[in-house]
Amino acid sequence: MPTNHLDTLSETLLMGPGPSCVPPQVYSALSRYTIGHLDPRFIALMDEIKTRLRTLFQTDNALTVPMSGTGSSGMEACFVNLVEPGDRVLILKNGVFGMRMEDLASRLGAEVDVLEFEWGTPVVVEDVRAKLAQQAYKIVAIVHAETSTGVVNPVAEVGELVKGTDSLYLLDCVTSLGGMPVEIDNWGVDATYSGTQKCLSCPPGLAPLSFSDKAVAALKARKTKVPNWYLDLTMIINYWEGATRAYHHTAPINMLYGLYAALGVILDEGMENGFARHRQAHDYLVAGLADLGLEMAVAPACRLPMLNAVTIPAGADDAGVRKALLKEHDIEIGAGLGPLAGKIWRIGLMGHTARRENVDRLLAALKGYL
Amino acid sequence: MPTNHLDTLSETLLMGPGPSCVPPQVYSALSRYTIGHLDPRFIALMDEIKTRLRTLFQTDNALTVPMSGTGSSGMEACFVNLVEPGDRVLILKNGVFGMRMEDLASRLGAEVDVLEFEWGTPVVVEDVRAKLAQQAYKIVAIVHAETSTGVVNPVAEVGELVKGTDSLYLLDCVTSLGGMPVEIDNWGVDATYSGTQKCLSCPPGLAPLSFSDKAVAALKARKTKVPNWYLDLTMIINYWEGATRAYHHTAPINMLYGLYAALGVILDEGMENGFARHRQAHDYLVAGLADLGLEMAVAPACRLPMLNAVTIPAGADDAGVRKALLKEHDIEIGAGLGPLAGKIWRIGLMGHTARRENVDRLLAALKGYL
Numbered sequence: 001m002p003t004n005h006l007d008t009l010s011e012t013l014l015m016g017p018g019p020s021c022v023p024p025q026v027y028s029a030l031s032r033y034t035i036g037h038l039d040p041r042f043i044a045l046m047d048e049i050k051t052r053l054r055t056l057f058q059t060d061n062a063l064t065v066p067m068s069g070t071g072s073s074g075m076e077a078c079f080v081n082l083v084e085p086g087d088r089v090l091i092l093k094n095g096v097f098g099m100r101m102e103d104l105a106s107r108l109g110a111e112v113d114v115l116e117f118e119w120g121t122p123v124v125v126e127d128v129r130a131k132l133a134q135q136a137y138k139i140v141a142i143v144h145a146e147t148s149t150g151v152v153n154p155v156a157e158v159g160e161l162v163k164g165t166d167s168l169y170l171l172d173c174v175t176s177l178g179g180m181p182v183e184i185d186n187w188g189v190d191a192t193y194s195g196t197q198k199c200l201s202c203p204p205g206l207a208p209l210s211f212s213d214k215a216v217a218a219l220k221a222r223k224t225k226v227p228n229w230y231l232d233l234t235m236i237i238n239y240w241e242g243a244t245r246a247y248h249h250t251a252p253i254n255m256l257y258g259l260y261a262a263l264g265v266i267l268d269e270g271m272e273n274g275f276a277r278h279r280q281a282h283d284y285l286v287a288g289l290a291d292l293g294l295e296m297a298v299a300p301a302c303r304l305p306m307l308n309a310v311t312i313p314a315g316a317d318d319a320g321v322r323k324a325l326l327k328e329h330d331i332e333i334g335a336g337l338g339p340l341a342g343k344i345w346r347i348g349l350m351g352h353t354a355r356r357e358n359v360d361r362l363l364a365a366l367k368g369y370l
Numbered sequence: 371m372p373t374n375h376l377d378t379l380s381e382t383l384l385m386g387p388g389p390s391c392v393p394p395q396v397y398s399a400l401s402r403y404t405i406g407h408l409d410p411r412f413i414a415l416m417d418e419i420k421t422r423l424r425t426l427f428q429t430d431n432a433l434t435v436p437m438s439g440t441g442s443s444g445m446e447a448c449f450v451n452l453v454e455p456g457d458r459v460l461i462l463k464n465g466v467f468g469m470r471m472e473d474l475a476s477r478l479g480a481e482v483d484v485l486e487f488e489w490g491t492p493v494v495v496e497d498v499r500a501k502l503a504q505q506a507y508k509i510v511a512i513v514h515a516e517t518s519t520g521v522v523n524p525v526a527e528v529g530e531l532v533k534g535t536d537s538l539y540l541l542d543c544v545t546s547l548g549g550m551p552v553e554i555d556n557w558g559v560d561a562t563y564s565g566t567q568k569c570l571s572c573p574p575g576l577a578p579l580s581f582s583d584k585a586v587a588a589l590k591a592r593k594t595k596v597p598n599w600y601l602d603l604t605m606i607i608n609y610w611e612g613a614t615r616a617y618h619h620t621a622p623i624n625m626l627y628g629l630y631a632a633l634g635v636i637l638d639e640g641m642e643n644g645f646a647r648h649r650q651a652h653d654y655l656v657a658g659l660a661d662l663g664l665e666m667a668v669a670p671a672c673r674l675p676m677l678n679a680v681t682i683p684a685g686a687d688d689a690g691v692r693k694a695l696l697k698e699h700d701i702e703i704g705a706g707l708g709p710l711a712g713k714i715w716r717i718g719l720m721g722h723t724a725r726r727e728n729v730d731r732l733l734a735a736l737k738g739y740l
Contacts, residue, residue, distance in 0.1 A: 005415040011403045031401040036702045045375040069439045072619040076600040104599040203404045205622035229474040230446040249442040252575035332406045
């Protein structure tokens, strides 16, 4: 009898850098009857997803839609719709996702400048101010919550610098959205994207995106077609907005059911309540780790609540501990990436995962391996 | 009390151009517990998906993976990985999806030549032979099953012409895969993509793709980076193959559970049995439509079994009939696209939908509106 791999799946406590634990309402939504992507009932559900996403993003942006791919497709969509060859782009880099932005924008023919900050520390606002005084950019891009390091960047402060310029302010909020305040309009963000598998607690597969009117104007003013048919927002708008709802590509219908339900769970709890739950679970984790003699890798002032970088203690077997947690306790935590590989564990408290009882379970299991 | 849009969904008989009806095993798979994308159990499931896809594609191609987007992302992936600016591409066009290839390849800077054939008729092999005698191409691209017209193209015959050349043969088998033979190796296809929501009977969200060794060599010989980070197969290979499984982007985990189950349903039935079921349902539909006085828009020799283009009879209300079928009978059929809008209905018999009892239900309902 060959293995049925679906039977190998167990309820796993997902405390890595995403995916996070999925609430029952979302699992149930995923398996609802598939209907057509042009069915009026589906159009109504799409409209409600847009409304819910605007609430989460704290924006009035008309163009607020989920892209049909995982979080990275949101990054791709933001850059490919806004960059034309030769455009100047400034990337504020202090981790893997800033590095990814640099790679991605370069592939599109942008003239990319990078301001790099030490991994594990935040973007320094004064350095950005000095850079912007020297050079004008079409796009200034920053990551809100650097999933690779556990650092929160000063998005509002950098936004104040960008507001007075012609630049578009591009924000990665993959890991922050739903777990801490993300204020797209207040911060002057022009283009942003997130992912479903972090604090939204929906399985991976969609990338919520929002463009300000200024970004839409830049999109419409392009001299060349968007060099990516699949992610071309000038066409995707016509499916997600307006009266005719012109077919572009077939939407990922059941994933959108999941997102709809996941957003419902967040709004039913209340966003502020959810943010507080994340902070409380984080504080509880930090205290519990200290009791075990473990240290956080990031300074308190710039720690993310939902992604906790923990210094691997001398003598501990990085991969061995992670494997044992998964195999013996059904708990997943994350490894370090890039220069932080082997140096940190990444403990996620994202969305549905961010609860004291989950922290207790992890601490009890971890204790046995230290 | 606001509407819960999930409660508006009912079991709908999906007889349009996709999505198709989803079997219970697939719905059940979609809502299995999410685990991590680097979890060894998930890696094992990915390996089995690759094996199953190779069986369906009838190929030994090592690089056979689902892309993390809907069918059109598969088209994007094939072109963006193989095209560099200035490359010559020949598109054989006789419908919307050939037109989409033309648009997409042009955006990537290809020098695109198009051989166009009347919509509703197949590609003419002799015309292709003459064109290939005049000019060498890096890529020759064709659509197997033109979903917009219901026509099957002579993919094997064109493949014979391409075999003796340096060209890469690129095939769209979005609508054919799983519903009729698709013989990637026998036909000499170098790059192909499909979608999950047609004859695989999984909800939309993934694009199975396969590259021959010749296509992989062309990919590796690129002078420039792939201008699309999200779909860059040089990096995606490292997640789907080899010992290390380097993280690229977070895979759409639950959608992959669904694909795994959908492929299992097809292989359990037996591919040949499934193809026969599609043909029988098609013959039964054509006979039943004739009894109602309706005519097929495509000649018998080049009709697809899974996508039936039916001429809308004089005096019938195109949109009115489709709306009534959906609203009063929970049956979806498709409209015509482009020049065929208002002229044809597109009746899908894809995957799980392709059954006599479904045809009976449609014919009984349709009768009331003619």
